Amino acid sequence: MKAQPIGGRVVTPVTLLLGLLVAIALYLLGKRFLLGLGAVTNINDGFPWGLWIAWDVVIGTALACGGYAMALLVYVANKGHYHPLVRPALLASVFGYSLGGLSVIFDLGRWWNAWHIFAPAYIQWGSVMVEVALCIAAYVVVLWIEFLPTLFERLGMTDARAKLDKALFVIIALGILLPTMHQSSLGSLLVVFGYQIHPLWQSNQLLPLLFLISAIGMGFSVVVFEACLSSVGFQRPLEVPILERLAGILVWLLVAFLVLRFLDLAVRGAVGAMFASGALSFWFWLETVLFALPVVLLFKPQARARRQALFLAATAMLLAGALYRINAFLIGYETGPGWHYFPALSEVLVTVGIVALEILAYIVFVRKLPVLPRAH
Amino acid sequence: MTITRRHFLKAASAGGAAATVALATPAPAEARTNKLMPPKALGLLFDATLCIGCKACVAACKQANGMPQEVSTPERLWDTPLDISGKTLNVIKVYQHGTNAEKDRETNGFAFVKKSCLHCVDPSCVSACPVSAMTKDPETGIVSYDKDACIGCRYCVAACPFGVPRFQYDTATPQIQKCQLCKHRMPEGKFAACAEVCPTGATLYGPVEALKAEAKRRLAMKEGDEAVFARGDIRTPYAPHVRPAAKYLQRIYGETEIGGTQMLLLSGVAFAKLGYPDLPAQSYASRSETVQSTLYGGMVAPLVALGGLIWAVRRTTKNGEAGE
Numbered sequence: 001m002k003a004q005p006i007g008g009r010v011v012t013p014v015t016l017l018l019g020l021l022v023a024i025a026l027y028l029l030g031k032r033f034l035l036g037l038g039a040v041t042n043i044n045d046g047f048p049w050g051l052w053i054a055w056d057v058v059i060g061t062a063l064a065c066g067g068y069a070m071a072l073l074v075y076v077a078n079k080g081h082y083h084p085l086v087r088p089a090l091l092a093s094v095f096g097y098s099l100g101g102l103s104v105i106f107d108l109g110r111w112w113n114a115w116h117i118f119a120p121a122y123i124q125w126g127s128v129m130v131e132v133a134l135c136i137a138a139y140v141v142v143l144w145i146e147f148l149p150t151l152f153e154r155l156g157m158t159d160a161r162a163k164l165d166k167a168l169f170v171i172i173a174l175g176i177l178l179p180t181m182h183q184s185s186l187g188s189l190l191v192v193f194g195y196q197i198h199p200l201w202q203s204n205q206l207l208p209l210l211f212l213i214s215a216i217g218m219g220f221s222v223v224v225f226e227a228c229l230s231s232v233g234f235q236r237p238l239e240v241p242i243l244e245r246l247a248g249i250l251v252w253l254l255v256a257f258l259v260l261r262f263l264d265l266a267v268r269g270a271v272g273a274m275f276a277s278g279a280l281s282f283w284f285w286l287e288t289v290l291f292a293l294p295v296v297l298l299f300k301p302q303a304r305a306r307r308q309a310l311f312l313a314a315t316a317m318l319l320a321g322a323l324y325r326i327n328a329f330l331i332g333y334e335t336g337p338g339w340h341y342f343p344a345l346s347e348v349l350v351t352v353g354i355v356a357l358e359i360l361a362y363i364v365f366v367r368k369l370p371v372l373p374r375a376h
Numbered sequence: 377m378t379i380t381r382r383h384f385l386k387a388a389s390a391g392g393a394a395a396t397v398a399l400a401t402p403a404p405a406e407a408r409t410n411k412l413m414p415p416k417a418l419g420l421l422f423d424a425t426l427c428i429g430c431k432a433c434v435a436a437c438k439q440a441n442g443m444p445q446e447v448s449t450p451e452r453l454w455d456t457p458l459d460i461s462g463k464t465l466n467v468i469k470v471y472q473h474g475t476n477a478e479k480d481r482e483t484n485g486f487a488f489v490k491k492s493c494l495h496c497v498d499p500s501c502v503s504a505c506p507v508s509a510m511t512k513d514p515e516t517g518i519v520s521y522d523k524d525a526c527i528g529c530r531y532c533v534a535a536c537p538f539g540v541p542r543f544q545y546d547t548a549t550p551q552i553q554k555c556q557l558c559k560h561r562m563p564e565g566k567f568a569a570c571a572e573v574c575p576t577g578a579t580l581y582g583p584v585e586a587l588k589a590e591a592k593r594r595l596a597m598k599e600g601d602e603a604v605f606a607r608g609d610i611r612t613p614y615a616p617h618v619r620p621a622a623k624y625l626q627r628i629y630g631e632t633e634i635g636g637t638q639m640l641l642l643s644g645v646a647f648a649k650l651g652y653p654d655l656p657a658q659s660y661a662s663r664s665e666t667v668q669s670t671l672y673g674g675m676v677a678p679l680v681a682l683g684g685l686i687w688a689v690r691r692t693t694k695n696g697e698a699g700e
Binding site for chain 2: 033034035036037038039041043044045046048049074075076107108109110111113114116117122123124126127128129130131133168169170172173174176177180181184185188189191192193194195196204205207208333335336
């Protein structure tokens with residue numbers, strides 16, 4: 001099945017609205033760089049990491065795991081049967097990771113020193129953040145190389161395309177290894193926080209694994225979610241047989257996640273905390289229900305062909321993964337009495353602007369480049 | 377061929393899944409244990425029972441470190457920091473309960489406590505910092521900050537179990553601020569300003585070993601007996617402060633907490649009530665670095681995984697175009 005540009009107008013009311021949201025974010029970022037982080041965000045010394053880290057980086061890159069999850073499936077576990085969904089997933093990952101990486105700069109107080117994290121003279125190898133930063137940066141490069149064949153195809157550069165194809169297997173292998181490393185390390189970031197992370201979310205041993213599994217689950221779900229939206233938005237048929245099989249894998253991935261999650265809680269003696277932690281218990285159970293929902297919705301193989309069930313399950317999984325991260329990084333984080341954090345409107349608008357830029361770029365690319373599979 | 381769970385599981389057991397396996401079940405690696413106290417470790421002994429809450433140390437700290445005022449009262453007449461911050465490295469806080477009748481008593485009592493960097497033996501901030509901006513001196517153990525290395529990520533602020541490093545949110549060129557034990561005054565032969573000005577010896581400066589011995593001596597005192605307390609630097613003290621010994625909790629805070637700290641505390645009131653939480657003996661830095669070295673030690677697991685992945689992807693893409 002060949003991919004082709006879907007064509008159509010680029011300037012529409014939707015893209016204009018997205019452009020406006022990007023402009024607002026740019027204005028607010030200007031303010032942030034002139035006056036400091038406090039001028040735009042509500043972060044403080046009790047919550048030094050806010051929305052821009054928890055959402056833009058930790059959740060943003062997990063939402064951009066579609067390319068990773070599909071590569072894992074297509075190139076490792078199967079023999080190339082999901083090709084029609086690889087390119088759109090890859091494209092979303094290219095933008096998700098590029099902007100996730102870029103938005104880190106907005107959050108860095110001393111951003112002009114950001115290059116230090118790549119300079120051996122400065123690197124402190126014991127820091128989990130070094131691993132995360134190096135891996136994400138390398139993966140952004142890998143993603144763009146993985147996406148090059150699509151560009152070459154559009155530009156008719158068949159020679160370059162053939163040459164790249166010969167070496168692409170190494171790039172693809174790296175494209176699987178790097179997210180495995182940094183998506184797990186995003187969980188490991190929390191280990192050094194010690195008691196400041198509530199026992200419902202702190203875990204020395206399983207944080208990396210739980211973050212990794214949930215990121216892969218979010219990757220598959222984002223593919224299903226985007227396929228459903230693309231089919232409605234661009235009025236194209238839904239790739240049901242493929243999505244059906246993705247759904248089956250998602251179910252078992254989530255079963256594994258929930259079993260590990262509860263075993264870990266039991267081993268750490270945090271069973272009582274599930275019920276006795278007040279508001280935190282509520283957030284824990286909301287998160288758990290969201291993780292369990294796709295299993296319930298898609299457990300019967302017949303259900304996996306229904307667009308509605310697929311869309312609902314994918315949405316639940318994305319919310320579950322996002323809430324798990326918000327819970328671990330913000331809601332379950334307590335550094336002492338008297339500290340509060342809720343994102344400022346201006347802080348939220350910057351995040352909205354980044355998401356708008358991702359969607360805008362995605363729309364332009366699929367209209368101009370051979371990304372989506374040819375409609376039947 | 378269609379993918380089924382059986383196929384997926386079968387493939388998952390193949391070489392390609394080496395990635396997941398290598399990362400999920402790492403080879404047993406040497407766990408990183410707590411770091412040890414540097415040989416010439418310097419620190420402070422804060423004795424809450426001696427502190428009268430005069431805040432001379434707060435003012436002296438501001439002056440010695442050239443820090444700006446922080447006003448919190450409507451009159452805006454005095455420097456009145458409520459907590460350590462991007463503008464304040466040291467504060468004295470008060471614990472109050474009920475009628476506040478008696479000092480250093482938990483019920484119906486009150487107590488003063490110092491808040492500033494504890495200069496951990498195995499600091500979380502140093503372990504968290506990605507660019508070596510937070511460092512621990514191998515000789516003195518002083519935990520220092522280098523603004524020229526810092527990228528402003530605030531991982532240190534988030535990681536410190538005592539909430540010590542503070543960030544400046546109101547400037548385009550922010551820095552982290554924390555006590556560095558007045559190391560800039562050492563070449564002039566001076567020591568920590570807070571201990572230098574303390575009139576009662578509540579904050580005492582010196583080698584950690586000597587301070588620990590002094591703390592043990594105080595814990596052995598009998599309540600009400602006349603006792604002698606050194607002031608300033610324990611090695612070259614000023615004229616001592618003589619007064620009856622208070623009732624101490626039999627505990628030196630900082631002796632074992634997350635691998636020990638170079639500021640030690642004594643108190644008559646439970647430390648948790650004074651903002652010093654009960655912490656395990658294993659440092660959080662060692663836990664975090666054990667996780668990292670288990671997964672990435674010598675980059676063995678990632679390289680093995682990469683080899684397996686290259687093999688698996690090559691096998692899959694041999695007969696078709698990878699980029700299609």
